[in-house]
Each structure stands twice: as C-alpha cells, then as structure tokens.
Amino acid sequence: MQDARFLDRSTPPKIVTLILIAGLSALTMNIFLPSLPGMATYFGVSYGVMQQSVALYLALSAALQIVIGPISDRYGRRKVLLWSLVLFLLATLGTLLATSATVFLVFRMAQAVIAAGMVLSRAVVRDMVADAQAASMIGYVTMGMSLVPMIGPVIGGVLDDLYGWQANFALLLVLGAVVLALTWADLGETAELRNVSLAEQVRTYPALLASRRFWGYTLAAGFAxxxxxxxxGGAPYVGDKVFGLSSTHVGALFALTAIGYALGNFLAGRYSVRMGMNRMILIGCVVTSLGLSLLALLTLAGLSGPTTFFGLTVFMGLGNGICLPNANAGILSVRPELAGTASGLGGAILIGGGAALAALAGVLLGPGSSEMPLVLLMLASSAASVVAILFVIRRARQIGA
Incomplete structure (x- = not known):
C-alpha cells in the first residue's frame, strides 16, 4: 500500500484524519451528557425519558454497524464515510430545531449514522497494517481520539451553563462540517473492493459467528x-441527583475517565507488540475490575462521594484503554479479508450490549436511589470481561495459536 500523503486522496489517510473521524463519533456520544437533567426540564419530561437519548442512540448504532462493515467492504471506506458525515450533519441540524422530546429523540437516533467513523477508522487501520501492528496503531489512534471526548463533557457542561443545551449540538454541527471537509481531502480508499452484493456479504457472517475466538474477543470488548x-447512562444522574453537582462540575469530572483511557491507549500502543494481544486484554480487564471492586467496597462502607465515585473511574478508563485496542484488533484478526464486516458485526454486538446496559442504568437509578446500583452493574460487566478473555486464552492454547 502507498505511503500516506496528507491531503492526497490517492493515498491512505494520515493518522490525524482517522483520529478526528473517530473522535467526532465519540464526541457525539458524550458531549451533551452534563445537559441531560436540564434537557429533561426543558422538554418537560422525566430524566428516564431523556436518558433514552443515550440508550436509543447506542441501539441504532449497533444496528447500523451490522451493515456499515459489509457496505464498506463492497463500496469502499471513503464513500461510506463521506455519506455518513453528510447524513450526520442533517440529523444534528434536526436536533437543534426539535420542539419536543420525541422529535429530539428521533433526530438524536439519526445522529447514530456517525458510528461509521468508529467502525471504519479501525477497518482502515487493518487495511493498512496487520495483526500486532494493527493493535499498536489502533492504540495510538484511540489514544489521540480520546483527547477529544476527554474535554467533550467539560466543554459541554460549560456551554450548557452559559448558553443552554443547544450549544452542544451547534458545536457538533460545526465540527462535523470540518471533519467532512478533511475526510474528502485526505482519505484515499484503502479497501480492496470485492464485486459482491450486500446479501453475499451478509452471508459471510456465519464464518465469523462460528469462530469461538471471534466471540471471545467480542464479548471481552463488549463487557469491558x-x-x-x-x-x-447513569453518571449524569448520580452527579446531579445524588451529589448535587452542577453541569460544569459533572462535565469536568467526566474527564477523569478519559484521562485514564488516554493513558491506557498509550500503554497499548507501546507494549501490545511486545506482550501480545491476549495478555494485554487480560491486564486491562483486571485493572478495570480491581478499580470497580474498590469503589464498591468504599461505597458499601459509606465512604463514597463525588471524588471517590468519579476519581476511581480513572481505573475503568485505564483498563478499557489497554483492553479495547487489542480486543478490536483480535476481532479483526479472525478473518482479515473481512475486516470491515468483522468490525461492523463486532461493533454491533458491543454497542448493542452497551445500549442495554445504559438503559438498565437508567431503570436502576430511580428517585431517591444512591450510586450503588450503578457501581454494582459496572462491576458485574467488568468481571464478565475477565471471564471472556480467559476463555480466549484457553482456546488459543488448545489450537496452538
């Protein structure tokens, strides 16, 4: 494959372009979270209704990722990304013009088309390099990407306090236009296009679904x-209702998790080739589980507070930052010729599970509840990721991989 030249559509993209594409996808997910309680008041609905803007967004993201991968394998990463960005801009404009919670939620779900950025940034990396190098490069890409959502809730909280929730979506509209222009100018096609129909692409799913390693990597990533x-799904409620924090304060505390994630991504990029994917995934899952176990114990002992609750999520970010680049590389390594399909299918399972957990968090956190139900839900999910990667390691030993 040709060396990447910046702003040259005949060559693969520069890493900075992939970072911004994936970063916009991540930013769309979390910039408005500090605004959720205020948005519920604005539209005259309960927090639980407005919190569905997280769960429904994730659910549609999961559904879209099932087809985004195969479509990109057939028609190319470039075309799919460009059209996704155009549709994202239209959906974002709709959220700004919404006059009711229902209309807002419809356009919020439509914003999920930007999931193509997360899926295809990984697939482009896998097109360019292979296996352990892919894990390393994904680590660096997601490390840079995490800098964007790290400050997203901070900016979102400040914008909410100063100008209202609409300012968050206005910013997304501007940034989406910038990323569209950059993608058009810099992202050359990286996929080896195959002249097969979408139906034929979907028929490759059984080859992936029959792989125990694919399921192991996917479940490890999904639970992590x-x-x-x-x-x-639950932290905005905990910050506002349990601890009585402002939108700006909640947004600033969200950055702690992203700091841990950025550090974990750096470690993944630095050590994945040396230590191997499976070992790095296990380390990441264990780090997350230990951090959440400590949080659960402190909460049970009555020692929790905003500093403890949000501060210990640094370990969740650190563990996920180590685990996820390697788990994603593992998902893509099962059938390299189906990198886009594997990324989309694996992402659909991962995000679909995330949507369910986000919705469950909203259900568990009713009026008068403490942060404990959310802490236990997070810990249970992390513990399941440890079990999943141990299964992968056992399977690898069996087949001598």
Whole structure:
C-alpha cells in the first residue's frame, strides 16, 4: 500500500484524519451528557425519558454497524464515510430545531449514522497494517481520539451553563462540517473492493459467528466497554441527583475517565507488540475490575462521594484503554479479508450490549436511589470481561495459536 500523503486522496489517510473521524463519533456520544437533567426540564419530561437519548442512540448504532462493515467492504471506506458525515450533519441540524422530546429523540437516533467513523477508522487501520501492528496503531489512534471526548463533557457542561443545551449540538454541527471537509481531502480508499452484493456479504457472517475466538474477543470488548456505557447512562444522574453537582462540575469530572483511557491507549500502543494481544486484554480487564471492586467496597462502607465515585473511574478508563485496542484488533484478526464486516458485526454486538446496559442504568437509578446500583452493574460487566478473555486464552492454547 502507498505511503500516506496528507491531503492526497490517492493515498491512505494520515493518522490525524482517522483520529478526528473517530473522535467526532465519540464526541457525539458524550458531549451533551452534563445537559441531560436540564434537557429533561426543558422538554418537560422525566430524566428516564431523556436518558433514552443515550440508550436509543447506542441501539441504532449497533444496528447500523451490522451493515456499515459489509457496505464498506463492497463500496469502499471513503464513500461510506463521506455519506455518513453528510447524513450526520442533517440529523444534528434536526436536533437543534426539535420542539419536543420525541422529535429530539428521533433526530438524536439519526445522529447514530456517525458510528461509521468508529467502525471504519479501525477497518482502515487493518487495511493498512496487520495483526500486532494493527493493535499498536489502533492504540495510538484511540489514544489521540480520546483527547477529544476527554474535554467533550467539560466543554459541554460549560456551554450548557452559559448558553443552554443547544450549544452542544451547534458545536457538533460545526465540527462535523470540518471533519467532512478533511475526510474528502485526505482519505484515499484503502479497501480492496470485492464485486459482491450486500446479501453475499451478509452471508459471510456465519464464518465469523462460528469462530469461538471471534466471540471471545467480542464479548471481552463488549463487557469491558459495557461498564463504561452503564456509566454514561447513569453518571449524569448520580452527579446531579445524588451529589448535587452542577453541569460544569459533572462535565469536568467526566474527564477523569478519559484521562485514564488516554493513558491506557498509550500503554497499548507501546507494549501490545511486545506482550501480545491476549495478555494485554487480560491486564486491562483486571485493572478495570480491581478499580470497580474498590469503589464498591468504599461505597458499601459509606465512604463514597463525588471524588471517590468519579476519581476511581480513572481505573475503568485505564483498563478499557489497554483492553479495547487489542480486543478490536483480535476481532479483526479472525478473518482479515473481512475486516470491515468483522468490525461492523463486532461493533454491533458491543454497542448493542452497551445500549442495554445504559438503559438498565437508567431503570436502576430511580428517585431517591444512591450510586450503588450503578457501581454494582459496572462491576458485574467488568468481571464478565475477565471471564471472556480467559476463555480466549484457553482456546488459543488448545489450537496452538
């Protein structure tokens, strides 16, 4: 494959372009979270209704990822990304013009088309390099990507306090236009296009679904990130209703998790080739589980508070930052010729599980509840990720991989 030249559509993209594409997808997921309680008041609905803007978004993201991968394998990463960005801009404009919670939720779900950025940024990496190098490069890409959502809730909280919730979506509209222009100018096609129909592409799913390693990597990634999605669904409620924090304060505390994630991504990029994917995934899952176990014990002992609750999520971010680049590389390594399909299918399972956990977090956190139900849900999800990667390691030993 040709060397990447910046702003040259005939060559693969520069890493900075992939970072911004994936970063916009991540930012869309979390920039408005500090605004959720205020948005519920604005539209005259309960927090539980407005919290569905997280769960429904994730659910549609999961559904879209089932087809985004095969479509990109057939028609190319470039075309799919460009059209996704155009549709994202239209959906974002709709959220700004919404006059009711129902209309807002419809356009919020439509924003999920930007999931193509997360799926295809990984697939482009896998097109360019192989296996352990892919894990390393994904680690660096997601490390850079995490810098965007790290400050997203901070900016979102400040914008909410100063100008209202609409300012968050106005910013997404501007950033989406910038990323569209950059993608058009810099992202050359990286996929080896295959002249097969979408139906034929979908028929390759059984080859992936029959692989125990594919399921092991997918479940490890799904449960590891599941605790984070539960956190996304429940932490705004905990910050506002349990601890009485402002939108700005909640947004600033969200950055702690992202700091841990950025550090974990750096470690993944630095050590994945040396230590191997499976070992790095296990380390990441254990780090997350230990951090959440400590949080659960402190909460049970009555020692929890905003500093403890949000501070210990640094370990969740650290563990996920180590685990997820390697788990994603593992998902893509099962059938390299189906990288886009594997990324989309694996992402659909991962995000679908995240949507369920985000919705469950909203159900568990009713009026008068403490943070404990959310902490236990996050811990259970993380513990399941440890079991999943141990299964992969056992299977690898059996087949001599």
């Amino acid at each position: 990130s599941g605790c984070f999605f539960a956190y996304l």
